[in-house]
Each structure stands twice: as structure tokens, then as C-alpha cells.
Amino acid sequence: xxxxxxxxxxxxxxxxxxxxxxxxxxxxxxxxxxxxxxxxxxxxxxxxxxxxxxxxxxxxxxxxxxxxxxxxxxxxxxxxxxxxxxxxxxxxxxxxxxxxxxxxxxxxxxxxxxxxxxxxxxxxxxxxxxxxxxxxxxxxxxxxxxxxxxxxxxxxxxxxxxxxxxxxxxxxxxxxxxxxxxxxxxxxxxxxxxxxxxxxxxxxxxxxxxxxxxxxxxxxxxxxxxxxxxxxxxxxxxxxxxxxxxxxxxxxxxxxxxxxxxxxxxxxxxxxxxxxxxxxxxxxxxxxxxxxxxxxxxxxxxxxxxxxxxxxxxxxxxxxxxxxxxxxxxxxxxxxxxxxxxxxxxxxxxxxxxxxxxxxxxxxxxxxxxxxxxxxxxxxxxxxxxxxxxxxxxxxxxxxxxxxxxxxxxxxxxxxxxxxxxxxxxxxxxxxxxxxxxxxxxxxxxxxxxxxxxxxxxxxxxxxxxxxxxxxxxxxxxxxxxxxxxxxxxxxxxxxxxxxxxxxxxxxxxxxxxxxxxxxxxxxxxxxxxxxxxxxxxxxxxxxxxxxxxxxxxxxxxxxxxxxxxxxxxxxxxxxxxxxxxxxxxxxxxxxxxxxxxxxxxxxxxxxxxxxxxxxxxxxxxxxxxxxxxxxxxxxxxxxxxxxxxxxxxxxxxxxxxxxx
Numbered sequence: 064x065x066x067x068x069x070x071x072x073x074x075x076x077x078x079x080x081x082x083x084x085x086x087x088x089x090x091x092x093x094x095x096x097x098x099x100x101x102x103x104x105x106x107x108x109x110x111x112x113x114x115x116x117x118x119x120x121x122x123x124x125x126x127x128x129x130x131x132x133x134x135x136x137x138x139x140x141x142x143x144x145x146x147x148x149x150x151x152x153x154x155x156x157x158x159x160x161x162x163x164x165x166x167x168x169x170x171x172x173x174x175x176x177x178x179x180x181x182x183x184x185x186x187x188x189x190x191x192x193x194x195x196x197x198x199x200x201x202x203x204x205x206x207x208x209x210x211x212x213x214x215x216x217x218x219x220x221x222x223x224x225x226x227x228x229x230x231x232x233x234x235x236x237x238x239x240x241x242x243x244x245x246x247x248x249x250x251x252x253x254x255x256x257x258x259x260x261x262x263x264x265x266x267x268x269x270x271x272x273x274x275x276x277x278x279x280x281x282x283x284x285x286x287x288x289x290x291x292x293x294x295x296x297x298x299x300x301x302x303x304x305x306x307x308x309x310x311x312x313x314x315x316x317x318x319x320x321x322x323x324x325x326x327x328x329x330x331x332x333x334x335x336x337x338x339x340x341x342x343x344x345x346x347x348x349x350x351x352x353x354x355x356x357x358x359x360x361x362x363x364x365x366x367x368x369x370x371x372x373x374x375x376x377x378x379x380x381x382x383x384x385x386x387x388x389x390x391x392x393x394x395x396x397x398x399x400x401x402x403x404x405x406x407x408x409x410x411x412x413x414x415x416x417x418x419x420x421x422x423x424x425x426x427x428x429x430x431x432x433x434x435x436x437x438x439x440x441x442x443x444x445x446x447x448x449x450x451x452x453x454x455x456x457x458x459x460x461x462x463x464x465x466x467x468x469x470x471x472x473x474x475x476x477x478x479x480x481x482x483x484x485x486x487x488x489x490x491x492x493x494x495x496x497x498x499x500x501x502x503x504x505x506x507x508x509x510x511x512x513x514x515x516x517x518x519x520x521x522x523x524x525x526x527x528x529x530x531x532x533x534x535x536x537x538x539x540x541x542x543x544x545x546x547x548x549x550x551x552x553x554x555x556x557x558x559x560x561x562x563x564x565x566x567x568x569x570x571x572x573x574x575x576x577x578x579x580x581x582x583x584x585x586x587x588x589x590x591x592x593x594x595x596x597x598x599x600x601x602x603x604x605x606x607x608x609x610x611x612x613x614x615x616x617x618x619x620x621x622x623x624x625x626x627x628x629x630x631x632x633x634x635x636x637x638x639x640x641x642x643x644x645x646x647x648x649x650x651x652x653x654x655x656x657x658x659x660x661x662x663x664x665x666x667x668x669x670x671x672x673x674x675x676x677x678x679x680x681x682x683x684x685x686x687x688x689x690x691x692x693x694x695x696x697x698x699x700x701x702x703x704x705x706x707x708x709x710x711x712x713x714x715x716x717x718x719x720x721x722x723x724x
Contacts, residue, residue, distance in 0.1 A: 463509025
């Protein structure tokens with residue numbers, strides 16, 4: 064408007080020049096006036112455009128890539144308090160940086176705003192908090208063992224803020240790869256999300272991943288071999304890392320381990336324990352600053368002796384008797400099937416049904432129950448077996464059926480060497496070793512769908528030994544009587560692993576440890592019969608802390624649900640009426656041990672592939688988080704660009720006034 068007024072009231076005086084004859088100037092004068100009008104119009108437009116650009120520049124223009132909710136009165140704040148946040152950043156521990164940044168954000172916000180505070184343990188975030196309340200809660204936060212997928216946190220956020228009409232969500236985390244799935248966030252076009260990736264100085268860590276015994280059974284006085292899995296997640300190799308094994312608090316083994324970069328290494332530690340019952344173990348290494356995974360607790364049960372019962376017809380089998388009675392690991396009993404007390408089955412780990420002429424309905428029921436509860440049974444047919452009775456037994460267990468006896472001379476040919484029954488014992492047997500000869504066997508036929516496994520086969524393709532899982536137990540079926548007139552199996556080296564395996568696998572292979580925060584049920588490793596309404600109590604060893612976990616009795620097995628009550632790694636004794644029934648080991652989840660994180664560019668790519676529309680990935684290195692957020696909410700400030708354009712227009716005006724004649 065101002066340039067227009069100046070032009071309308073332009074009182075510039077023209078100088079008069081007398082001339083004798085203006086006839087020759089008429090055309091020139093008209094042309095000059097026309098050009099002068101165009102010139103003035105161009106100058107007018109340039110001045111008006113320059114003034115408009117200056118006004119826009121003072122108005123603070125911005126260009127928003129995404130729509131922001133700067134006027135929202137509700138903010139959701141997620142602070143990652145998992146173990147990986149213990150690592151050091153440029154300004155100290157990442158977790159402390161996250162708390163400080165969140166606190167600065169809150170202090171710069173209005174007093175009337177409300178906040179939803181979320182962490183991995185889900186103990187916070189139940190109510191919308193005011194400014195003072197949320198600052199107090201942030202001061203109380205600590206690093207916890209819980210690990211959550213970020214999509215799970217976002218789902219919880221949506222449920223708790225489903226009645227809020229617009230909010231801003233702020234995420235302070237290291238965005239570890241194994242828990243960051245922001246591309247799976249639910250579609251949201253209303254709310255704004257800000258992600259602050261916090262960076263570690265060094266992304267390296269070594270940790271104890273797991274351990275297991277090479278054999279499923281440990282006996283007093285027997286040497287046990289424990290396999291330990293160590294992992295190096297860094298790009299640098301480690302040499303002579305000290306690995307220490309403690310059994311019941313006593314140091315039992317030490318080893319110096321070389322860990323190549325980004326590799327998993329298995330180490331074997333050997334030890335002997337002379338005690339029976341439940342034992343506790345702990346493995347330790349030294350590493351900094353990530354220390355939560357430098358210890359691994361485990362428990363195992365040392366059995367005094369394995370009890371084997373041979374149920375015979377006629378006379379006891381001398382081969383079974385010689386084998387089991389000459390090994391101190393076993394207690395061997397014999398009983399005629401005519402005098403059998405079925406109630407004693409629960410006292411044994413292995414029952415051999417040796418050459419019985421028939422299997423009665425009562426014996427069938429007792430054996431089936433014994434198998435379902437975790438016991439092992441070996442069925443050995445007799446020469447004069449009642450195949451109808453035996454096949455009724457096999458049919459009920461869905462194993463298969465025996466055909467009429469085959470008396471042609473043959474021998475064992477095929478061995479399932481990679482099966483646990485053989486792989487730890489057959490390495491000493493040459494490939495061309497003499498295998499058992501068989502002069503009488505009952506061909507066993509079964510369908511693939513039955514789940515029956517063939518362990519030993521004959522030259523003609525018939526099965527000599529099969530195995531079938533029944534309930535929690537295992538049924539072994541031999542195709543020949545164990546007597547010299549039918550086979551020399553009892554004199555062959557294969558006899559040892561078969562009879563050992565049948566007894567050893569009767570000891571249930573339980574978990575040595577569990578991970579905290581997995582929300583999984585834990586099966587009691589031994590039968591626990593509750594007395595009345597007395598629940599099982601879990602008590603942390605070396606502490607006064609105890610709690611009653613959720614529990615359910617299924618048959619003779621007790622299922623525990625302890626995830627909500629365990630926050631510390633260690634050994635927990637299961638007490639029933641003040642008596643320790645078994646022990647469990649709980650360790651911190653190793654998900655946090657993998658030091659692999661998403662970069663800012665990778666996070667942005669994930670978000671582009673997801674369903675969020677209003678988001679920003681911000682620099683987590685900037686201490687003043689408020690300034691970063693304000694800049695993001697204001698958009699890209701382009702006022703300088705408008706000033707430059709205005710100056711260019713004024714320069715064009717000056718040029719026109721000077722050189723346009």
C-alpha cells in the first residue's frame with residue numbers, strides 16, 4: 064500500500080525547455096511517456112513485492128514437513144531403562160542422559176500439561192501425572208531387567224491415551240536392534256512422535272550366553288562336563304578372559320578363554336561333586352561397563368542311584384542282572400510278573416518287561432501311567448509271547464504291532480549314530496565292528512505318523528530297536544528276546560549304550576536356568592504333591608525375599624508362573640511347608656547383551672516403511688533437548704530467505720531507475 068500511495072502522490076516537478084518547433088518531437092514524446100509509464104509500473108511492483116517479502120520475513124515463516132501439535136496439553140514420555148542403557152555415552156551413562164533430557168523437556172513445558180511416563184517394567188504409566196509428579200517419578204527410575212519390544216510399549220500407550228484428543232510422544236532410547244520395531248507401530252495420523260537415539264561411545268560387550276551338560280545325568284562321584292557358551296559382540300578380539308565356575312559357593316574350575324571378534328565360543332569345564340540332591344552353580348567373567356550378563360546361575364539335581372526293575376517270567380534275565388548290578392550307579396531289583404506289586408512302579412526310573420507271556424489289563428494301565436509321569440519302559444518279547452496281548456499294549460500306546468516271528472539268520476546293520484543314545488558312546492566302535500547277530504526276531508511294523516523312531520535296524524530292513532515318547536516318559540521296544548539262543552546282543556558292545564541310555568534318559572532333562580521377564584511357565588523339575596491348601600513358596604537364596612508365585616497342579620507336575628515376582632538374578636528354593644523340594648535359577652535376559660543399534664538414518668527408514676505420519680528422528684547428542692524440540696516444532700525457519708529476495712528486488716529497482724532511460 065505504501066509504494067502505491069507514493070506513486071499516486073508523486074509531486075515531482077518537470078523542468079521546462081523552450082523549443083522553436085515541437086512538430087519533430089511529437090512522436091518521440093509519446094513514445095517516452097509510454098515507456099515511462101511501464102517503467103513506473105515495474106518499479107511499483109518491485110517495491111510492493113519487496114515490502115511484502117519483508118513483512119513475511121518478520122512474521123517468522125516456516126516450512127513443516129509434517130504437521131506438529133505444538134499446542135497439545137498431553138505428552139507421553141518413554142524412557143528406556145533396560146540394561147543396555149548402562150553403557151557410557153559422551154555425557155555419561157545413557158540412562159542418566161535420558162532422564163536428564165526428559166526432565167528438561169518437562170521443565171520447559173507448561174504447568175497445566177499432563178504426562179504419561181512409560182518404561183520397560185510397566186510399573187509406571189498408570190495415570191496421567193502433573194509436572195511435579197512426573198519429575199518425582201523420573202528421579203525414582205532405575206535400570207531394570209525387563210525388556211520390551213517398542214511396538215508393545217506403543218500399544219500400551221494407545222490404550223492408556225485412547226480418550227486423549229491429540230498428544231505428543233517422546234522416545235529416549237538407544238534403539239537396540241532386537242527390541243526396536245517402530246515400523247510395526249499402529250497407524251497414527253493425529254499424534255506426533257519424536258525419537259531421540261542415544262549413542263554409546265563403544266558398542267562392545269562379552270557375555271555368558273548359556274550352559275548345558277554333555278550328559279543328561281550327574282551322579283555323586285562322577286565327573287560332569289559342563290559346556291559354556293560365551294559370546295563376543297564387539298569388533299575387537301579378547302584374550303585370556305577369566306571364566307570361573309562355582310559349585311555350591313566353592314570355586315571348582317578356572318579357564319582363560321580367547322574370544323575372537325563377533326564370535327560364539329564353546330568351552331568345556333569339568334568338575335566332580337560328591338553330594339546328592341539339588342546343587343547350585345554360578346559362572347562368572349569380567350567385563351565393563353555392561354555387567355549384568357557377566358554371571359550365569361544354574362541348578363541341577365544329583366541323583367544318588369538310578370533304580371531299575373526287571374519284571375520277568377520264569378527266571379530273571381542274567382544279562383540284565385550282571386550289567387546293572389556291577390555298576391554302582393544303579394539299584395537293580397527283580398520281580399516275577401505273577402507277584403508284581405503295581406504300586407511300587409513309582410519308586411523306579413526304568414522298568415523292563417522281560418519276556419512276559421502276556422500283558423494284563425492291570426499291568427497295561429499301570430505301565431501307561433508310569434510312562435505318562437516320566438518313567439521309562441523297555442519291552443523285551445519272549446519266545447512264546449502272546450502277540451495278541453502284546454499288540455494290544457503296543458496299539459494303545461500307538462507304537463505299532465509285532466508280526467509273527469522270523470527265524471532266519473540276520474544281523475544288525477543300521478545304527479542311528481547321531482542319536483543321543485549313541486553319539487557319546489559309539490565313537491570308540493570302529494565302522495567295521497562286529498554287530499549283533501539275530502536268529503529270532505518279531506518284525507515290528509509302524510506308521511510314520513505314530514512318532515516311533517528306529518534306532519537299530521537289521522539287514523532285511525526290519526527294526527531291531529525302536530523308541531516312542533509316551534507322555535513324559537519313553538518306551539523302548541526290542542524285536543528279539545535277550546537270550547543267547549535268539550541273539551548275541553547281550554555280548555555285543557551295543558548292549559552297553561542301549562541299557563545305559565534306557566536308564567539315563569529316564570532322568571528328566573530339566574532346564575538348568577530360566578530368564579527373567581520372559582513371562583513363561585516353569586514346570587517343577589520333580590513331582591510336588593501339595594498338602595491341602597499349602598502353596599509352594601519361592602525364596603531367594605541368601606536373602607529374606609520370598610513370594611508365592613502363580614501355580615497350577617497338572618497331574619503330578621506343578622506349573623509355576625513366577626515372572627511377576629522375580630526381579631533379581633540368583634538361586635530360588637521352592638519351599639513346601641518349610642521343606643525345600645527343588646531349586647530354580649533365574650538370570651537376566653540376554654536380549655540386552657547384543658550391542659547392535661539402529662542409526663538415525665536407519666530409524667528414519669524404518670519409520671518411512673511404517674504407518675506413522677507425524678514423526679521426527681532427532682539428534683540425541685544435543686544436551687538441550689528443549690531447543691531441539693522447539694526448533695522442530697517451529698519448522699524450518701526461512702525468514703532469511705525472504706530478506707534476501709527482498710534485497711534482490713530492491714537492487715533490481717535501483718538498476719532500473721539508473722539505467723532504464
